[in-house]
Amino acid sequence: MKKIREELQQFGLAATHPRSVILRCLRERKDHPDAETVYQTVHQEIPSLSIDTVYRTLNLFASSGLIVHLAMPTHRFRFDGGVEPHDHFLCTTCEQIVDIEPEENDHQVFSEKVAALGQILSLQRVYLGTCHACKKAI
Numbered sequence: 001m002k003k004i005r006e007e008l009q010q011f012g013l014a015a016t017h018p019r020s021v022i023l024r025c026l027r028e029r030k031d032h033p034d035a036e037t038v039y040q041t042v043h044q045e046i047p048s049l050s051i052d053t054v055y056r057t058l059n060l061f062a063s064s065g066l067i068v069h070l071a072m073p074t075h076r077f078r079f080d081g082g083v084e085p086h087d088h089f090l091c092t093t094c095e096q097i098v099d100i101e102p103e104e105n106d107h108q109v110f111s112e113k114v115a116a117l118g119q120i121l122s123l124q125r126v127y128l129g130t131c132h133a134c135k136k137a138i
């Protein structure tokens with residue numbers, strides 16, 4: 001928890017207890033939770049925490065660069081506690097999102113055509129498909 005608090009301070013944010021618990025939740029989970037799921041998890045530890053606070057905190061973290069707001073065609077906004085560049089596989093049936101480690105470090109290389117558009121901050125690549133479990137159920 002000390003590491004989490006230090007991380008918040010490094011990003012210029014006051015390391016309050018709710019923020020620390022929310023950030024720890026994001027760092028521990030690998031399933032790219034939506035705000036509702038984060039709320040369900042942290043609510044057990046801090047019952048007085050409102051869903052509005054969770055939404056605001058997640059957006060604050062995302063705009064600060066502490067977590068990533070995923071650009072995914074899912075019904076709800078999803079968040080990623082892993083900030084190192086990586087790709088994702090999205091099952092369009094169950095909306096499960098799985099990390100894909102890049103084969104090479106090609107996330108920093110942009111074509112001239114892309115670079116001409118402006119300053120590129122990140123590249124989010126998403127593979128859309130159907131996971132094995134959903135494929136079997138069809």
Ligand SMILES: [Zn+2]
Pocket residue numbers: 032080082086087088098099
């Ligand atoms: Zn991810």
